[in-house]
Amino acid sequence: MLEFKNVTFKYDEDETDMLENLSFDVNEGEFISIIGRSGCGKSTVFRLINGLLTPQKGEILFDGQNIKSMRNYSAYMPQKDLLFPWRTIEKNISLAMEIQKKSKAEIKKQAEEMLKEVGLWEYKDKYPKDLSGGMRQRASFARTLLSGSSLFLLDEPFSALDSLTKISLQEWLLTEWEKHKKTVLFITHDVEEAIFLSEKIYVVSDFPITHFEEFKIPLPYPRKREDMKRSDIVELKEMLIKNLRQEAVL
Amino acid sequence: MRKNIPAFALITTILVLWQIIAILLDAPYILPSPTQIAAKLWELRETLFLVQLPATMGVTFMGLGISVAFGLGLAVAMDCSEKLANALYPVIVASQTIPTTAIAPLFVLWFGYSIWSKVLVTVLMTFFPITIAVFDGLKSTSREMEELLITYGASKKDIFFKLKVPQSLPHFFSAIKMAVPLSIIGAAIAEWLGAQSGLGYFSKRMMTQLDGAGVFAPIVLLSAVAMLIVAIINIIEKKLLGWRKEI
Incomplete structure (x- = not known):
């Protein structure tokens, strides 16, 4: 590969x-x-x-x-979570899909499924400052997963x-x-x-x-x-x- | 609210002292008392609020609008091109060494008593903080976040709108809060130097009539309006930048 x-x-x-x-x-x-x-x-x-x-x-x-x-x-996940502080968790994990110009409905569907999978559904409208370190890393990993890279x-x-x-x-x-x-x-x-x-x-x-x-x-x-x-x-x-x-x- | 108590106490003390000194001095053409100024404000309310204030606000907002458009344009252009930044940055800084009050009569000579001479003074005073603050905001973008976007295949446009714009918004708001009082000062100075209406012009007219309270009344009104506009901007900033709380 x-x-x-x-x-x-x-x-x-x-x-x-x-x-x-x-x-x-x-x-x-x-x-x-x-x-x-x-x-x-x-x-x-x-x-x-x-x-x-x-x-x-x-x-x-x-x-x-x-x-x-x-x-x-390739999708890169650094030591710092690098979540954008002005974006909600849902918007943060949708970042790569937005850049790939996926449709809004598709982005929403995938983001919601991923939020449920990584256990952050209740935090989807929160900002990174509201999350613990572990949650932030999970959100960062979810964003990496949604980049579509293998x-x-x-x-x-x-x-x-x-x-x-x-x-x-x-x-x-x-x-x-x-x-x-x-x-x-x-x-x-x-x-x-x-x-x-x-x-x-x-x-x-x-x-x-x-x-x-x-x-x-x-x-x-x-x-x-x-x-x-x-x-x-x-x-x-x-x-x-x-x-x-x-x-x-x- | 409690944290504002010392400020209120200080302002009240100053006003009381001012009142006492003004009464003792008994020369309202030099130092009118706060109550005399308040009375004057009420007495001249029609001309101040309905004629002079709209004229000054017209200059202020037109100048501020041009400054925002001009300042943002310059900041973005300098962010896009290092060569342009190297050429423009020193010139913009140097432009601030021009004594605006000294050069303003020249604008009256160029543009007459039209609104443009006054707008130009306002623009000269306000585009600098907007340009520099927004440019610094655009430059302070996190390199790591930018690289992350690049690995996602982001274009320059994506980086600009998804990273640089939101990251420089707080800088923009700081600049606007600085620029609002400056634009009002700019408009008032320009009106002092040559105008046919406006609070600055009105204040100067009162001066020639040795009406101390009449000089102060438009100034008090200008300060109040500046504070009101900054307060409105603060509310908008809190709404838009809610994510900054507790950082």
């Missing part, structure tokens, strides 16, 4: 490359987490995928087509939430993913979160990024919290943390 082919990228103000000949694939319907130390270039990878940045060398392909000529193939780029969406809300939203996200069969790329600092959510983890282990170290998670879906206590999972978690620590020291 998504293919990076020898992608090299450097910010104008930097002396060294951020990405150097990076190649990787993402298959349709996969849930992949990308972990790595702060500032290692994870978010740059997302900005390249959604076309906000252009690589100096190499190609990024979506369903075999270069993304340069494409629009609205590739989701989630950039640390739960990192600003308290631990209980974070846990319940992780479980909720998995249910939604299984239901909608979207492809998800998920950036996180939290190794446990990455293991619980994803099928595969890509670890950023060098700078500039030349490759991702790939780890498969040996857990079937649907997943339960108790699975995280399995000895092989605990071992994997310890190993990943050790890896990241070494990088931090380097």
Whole structure:
């Protein structure tokens, strides 16, 4: 579905490359987490995928087509919910559909169905300031779902939430993913979160990024919290943390 | 309401002191007392409210309307083109260093006693805050929100109407609230310098007759009207920008 082919990228103000000949694939319907130390270039990878940045060398392909000529193939959900404070929750989640010039009736129908699905029906006429952090992230995810894209780029969406809300939203996200069969790329600092959510983890282990170290998670879906206590999972978690620590020291 | 009590107390104290000083001074052609001004307002109510006030308001609203249209146009144009912004911004700022009261007689020379000489003074005084505030509002757009819209495939028009306009509305309202009193001051100054009607003109006429209360009465009326218009704008702002509460 998504293919990076020898992608090299450097910010104008930097002396060294951020990405150097990076190649990787993402298959349709996969849930992949990308972990790595702060500032290692994870978010740059997302900005390249959604076309906000252009690589100096190499190609990024979506369903075999270069993304340069494409629009609205990926939906981005950042750490901050970025809900527009002057729009009600219903209007906020309708944003992408409005841009795609869908009919008013269609927008209303889809928005209402989605509000019910994400449990925000009673808040449809409220403004973002009236919602809790968890609700706002759910609204933000609903907006991402309604963008109609099949590739989701989630950039640390739960990192600003308290631990209980974070846990319940992780479980909720998995249910939604299984239901909608979207492809998800998920950036996180939290190794446990990455293991619980994803099928595969890509670890950023060098700078500039030349490759991702790939780890498969040996857990079937649907997943339960108790699975995280399995000895092989605990071992994997310890190993990943050790890896990241070494990088931090380097 | 309770938070307004100190302000009311202060105003009452000033009015009482003013009244006492005016009585002690006993020179109403220099310092008329508040009660004398109120009496004058009542005495001249017909000409003040039915003749002079509509004339001044005509200038004020025409000037304000042109300023809003001109200011918004300039702000949007500067937001669209960085080159234009670099060329215009310093010129707009420099235009504010022109002493309006000194240049206004020139407008009378150009346009005579017609409404346009006065409208021009008003425009010169009010387009600046509107242009700069709206331009700053458009520029303060969240980069992250703009990028989010781009990832949804938004065009420049979408970004303008769905993000920039709503985000700069609070700036626009602040600018209008600043511009209303300025436009009234502009209209009154212009009328002082050359006019055949209006509250500024009337105040000047009273001056030549050494009628202190007659000078003050139109000024009090101007202030009251300015406060009323700002209050109406406040109500509209609260209705339109309800989402800002408690932020």
